[in-house]
Amino acid sequence: MLENYRKAHFPKTVFPEFRVDPDKCTHCGRCVESCPTMELVMGEDELPRLQGYKGIEKACLACRNCEVVCPADACSMEGTYRVLEGRYRTLLPEGVMPPRPFGPGDQTPFKELAERLTPVERVILTRRSVRLFQDKPVPxxxxxxxxxxxxxxxxxxxxxxxxxxxxxxxxxxxxxxxxxxxxxxxxxxxxxxxxxxxxxxxxxxxxxxxxxxxxxxxxxxxxxxxxxxxxxxxxxxxxxxxxxxxxxxxxxxxxxxxxxxxxxxxxxxxxxxxxxxxxxxxxxxxxxxxxxxxxxxxxxxxxxxxxxYPKGKIDKPVERNTVPVEWIE
Ligand SMILES: Cc1cc2nc3c(=O)[nH]c(=O)nc-3n(C[C@H](O)[C@H](O)[C@H](O)COP(=O)(O)O)c2cc1C
Ligand code: SF4
Ligand code: SF4
Structure with missing residues (x-):
């Protein structure tokens, strides 16, 4: 029990891996600007990279906003955020997947899948938090x-x-x-x-x-x-x-x-x-x-x-943690 409380501060955490394709990256900086944390910075090579912050090895929420705002499809996240110990230990099972509204076995890419969805489902699955706004009033x-x-x-x-x-x-x-x-x-x-x-x-x-x-x-x-x-x-x-x-x-x-x-x-x-x-x-x-x-x-x-009004296109599905579902039939 005491051990549990002791590990509340900077608990051992596994973070996702960030990948950027230098051939595709246009160095626009949108991913860095839109990242909600201190995590992404532009390196000297003008490519975004993860930096961590003080005691936090990588300050990444695994929100994948960097992927979503990238106009060149140049960056991606692999894996997710998992706290391994203590008070904030992650209870969700390991593993992420994109939207699978027709069941986990249906691996149809979202573009094709979207045609079979209702407009409401499409709005739900493509909504992302927007952190890049046009300087334009909303009527x-x-x-x-x-x-x-x-x-x-x-x-x-x-x-x-x-x-x-x-x-x-x-x-x-x-x-x-x-x-x-x-x-x-x-x-x-x-x-x-x-x-x-x-x-x-x-x-x-x-x-x-x-x-x-x-x-x-x-x-x-x-x-x-x-x-x-x-x-x-x-x-x-x-x-x-x-x-x-x-x-x-x-x-x-x-x-x-x-x-x-x-x-x-x-x-x-x-x-x-x-x-x-x-x-x-x-x-x-x-x-x-x-x-x-x-x-x-x-x-x-x-x-x-x-x-x-979002600056550029910010509406894309992302991968999310899988969720335990108990079926009582
Ligand atoms: C109750 C609540 C509070 C949040 N607070 C902040 C915040 O203060 N700053 C921020 O940039 N994002 C905030 N977010 C956005 C989350 O970071 C975001 O929803 C999450 O990372 C998932 O990403 P998505 O919304 O793009 O799917 C908040 C979200 C919720 C639901
Ligand atoms: S996944 Fe989210 S928190 Fe992590 S680097 Fe990308 S934008 Fe930042
Ligand atoms: S948003 Fe994409 S193209 Fe722009 S700096 Fe980031 S990885 Fe490069």
Whole structure:
């Protein structure tokens, strides 16, 4: 048991392997720009390479966004992210596969497969988080359509325990980012510091707040710190989804369904989104900012989304971990 807690800090982890074809790579840098963590950098040879970050051998989430944004099909990821020990040990079985909606045995390439899918399935399977946005405002009617997709989500007891805060004012977005970074840097410094007390405190915090001390967000915080506090990826729109704490049953689940309705609707309309949880973690410690954004009880910020027109094509299926399925027939 004690051993388990001890391994919460920098646990032994297996990361995916990144491959780049130097003959295909155009050195455009999109993969580096779009990577949510500190992981990818341009090498001196102008080819992207993995770099790791302090105690994390490779700071890669295995999201495969690098593959998706690459216009030249030049890079790919092999394998996935697996924590081998301790509190955050990966429970999913080893192995990844692309979408196999007709069963794991059907290995038809996605292009052919797509013709047999419904438009909704295609939207679900090709949606990716977008972190490269055009510098172009989103018309209010389009934002409204996205919100409407959220409003018609199912909820326990039809409580509809949600509210949206839509921000298109760049200065406000920058203020949220800057204020959040003040808090997030503290989280990162506790986790990443090399002293013995950093390890002890991280271990204790991972026990008290299991969702807050994972090594992955630390590398995303570092990226924002190195790139002018940019957390919302320079998107023109930010939407906060608030939930009413009094919603019956599980308002967080209702809110999650509502958010994903918006994300899928946006993708179907040619818009890109990315969930942003980093600022939500920080808001707990920023009462003045919460007040400014109208996040007052019984409302609580559940998640936030950035929204805008993607820069280039960002909609492709990727490989994902296989999932255990128990059939009781
Ligand atoms: C609740 C939630 C919070 C997230 N927070 C962030 C974030 O703060 N920054 C970010 O760049 N991506 C964030 N993401 C996006 C995930 O990194 C992404 O969904 C995941 O890597 C899978 O990639 P995909 O969305 O392209 O399929 C978040 C996703 C979810 C669902
Ligand atoms: S898989 Fe995701 S986290 Fe890893 S290098 Fe590619 S973009 Fe970055
Ligand atoms: S996105 Fe593709 S082409 Fe551009 S730098 Fe990365 S690997 Fe090279």
């Amino acid at each position: 209010k009617e389009m934002i409204w359509r996205v919100l409407e997709a959220g409003r018609f989500a199912p909820s326990a007891g039809n409580c509809q325990p949600w509210k949206f805060v839509v921000i298109t004012d760049r200065n406000t977005i920058r203020e949220i980012e800057a204020e959040s970074m003040k808090v997030l840097r503290r989280f990162r410094d506790v986790y990443m510091g090399g002293k013995r007390w950093n390890k002890s405190l991280s271990t204790l915090l991972s026990y008290l707040y299991v969702n807050k001390m994972d090594q992955r967000p630390m590398t995303a915080i570092e990226k924002a710190d190195q790139f002018d506090n940019v957390i919302y990826w320079n998107a023109p729109v930010v939407i906060f989804l608030l939930v009413d704490n009094r919603g019956i049953s599980n308002p967080d689940l209702d809110g999650g369904i509502c958010a994903q309705n918006m994300v899928l609707a946006a993708h179907s309309m040619g818009l890109g989104t990315c969930y942003i949880g980093l600022t939500i973690a920080a808001l707990d410690y920023l009462p003045a900012l919460r007040k400014k954004l109208g996040i007052v009880p019984p409302w609580r910020a559940l998640t936030s989304l950035c929204l805008g």
